[in-house]
Amino acid sequence: MSLAMPLAIAAQSTPVDPETIRALEERAFNAWPARQSVLQGGWVFRLSGGFTKRANSVNAIEAGASFSGVRAAAEALYARHGLPPVFRISPLAPTTADQELADAGYTHFDPSLVMATAGLDAAQAHACVQIETTPTAAWLDGFAAANGVAAQNHAVHHAMVHAIALPCAFATLHDGAGRTIGFGLAVLERGAIGLYDIVVDPALRGQGHGRGLVCALLQWGRDVGAGSAYLQVRAVNGVAQRLYAGLGFGEVYQYHYRIPPVKG
Numbered sequence: 001m002s003l004a005m006p007l008a009i010a011a012q013s014t015p016v017d018p019e020t021i022r023a024l025e026e027r028a029f030n031a032w033p034a035r036q037s038v039l040q041g042g043w044v045f046r047l048s049g050g051f052t053k054r055a056n057s058v059n060a061i062e063a064g065a066s067f068s069g070v071r072a073a074a075e076a077l078y079a080r081h082g083l084p085p086v087f088r089i090s091p092l093a094p095t096t097a098d099q100e101l102a103d104a105g106y107t108h109f110d111p112s113l114v115m116a117t118a119g120l121d122a123a124q125a126h127a128c129v130q131i132e133t134t135p136t137a138a139w140l141d142g143f144a145a146a147n148g149v150a151a152q153n154h155a156v157h158h159a160m161v162h163a164i165a166l167p168c169a170f171a172t173l174h175d176g177a178g179r180t181i182g183f184g185l186a187v188l189e190r191g192a193i194g195l196y197d198i199v200v201d202p203a204l205r206g207q208g209h210g211r212g213l214v215c216a217l218l219q220w221g222r223d224v225g226a227g228s229a230y231l232q233v234r235a236v237n238g239v240a241q242r243l244y245a246g247l248g249f250g251e252v253y254q255y256h257y258r259i260p261p262v263k264g
Contacts, residue, residue: 018063031187060092067097090255105261115249116230122247129216193221
């Protein structure tokens with residue numbers, strides 16, 4: 001499915017086709033695979049030992065899927081695994097789901113945007129960006145550390161990266177002196193690449209390094225036959241949103257999490 005249509009629809013401020021949303025959601029699930037998944041009536045319960053919300057949350061995978069009984073089933077399943085039931089609410093979820101969770105005391109958390117491009121016009125190789133198609137031990141450790149992954153979670157993190165079944169680009173950004181200053185991951189599926197965890201040394205941000213890293217990954221995507229790209233970014237990260245908008249990304253839809261109430 002082309003990603004050109006979502007941008008055209010978003011620009012007209014009209015609802016995005018649910019099939020477009022579903023295609024992007026599927027890509028994102030495949031690009032960051034959960035260790036275990038349970039399917040139930042148009043929903044998927046993803047579990048990965050509590051590491052990352054996106055791999056440990058309940059997600060709608062069919063537009064308009066009923067939420068009846070889903071909360072109770074999720075609460076029981078996650079409790080069995082010693083995890084809190086976290087719900088990720090995308091436009092595929094019915095409005096009744098978000099309302100039921102709110103009424104039950106679940107807190108609205110971490111609103112985010114899915115952005116996409118209709119093409120790869122910003123693609124450009126960068127001499128300081130090294131891209132490999134398999135992750136080295138140094139890349140895995142550096143990528144995890146740069147993204148704030150605690151040392152005790154490195155084994156799970158690395159296993160999840162190795163579990164990605166699709167073609168990947170593992171990018172390392174260096175400065176002029178050869179020091180590592182950034183990392184990024186791109187995953188190819190169905191003619192689109194997803195960009196994940198693009199990170200640059202905080203002390204060096206605002207100097208164009210992030211742009212160069214993204215453009216290099218887009219070039220990799222073009223080289224392997226992709227015609228579009230997508231990514232997820234937190235709503236509070238206006239700097240990143242402006243960077244991506246300048247590279248041709250536009251908002252397609254939003255999502256947020258609902259996390260359970262704190263027990264007294």
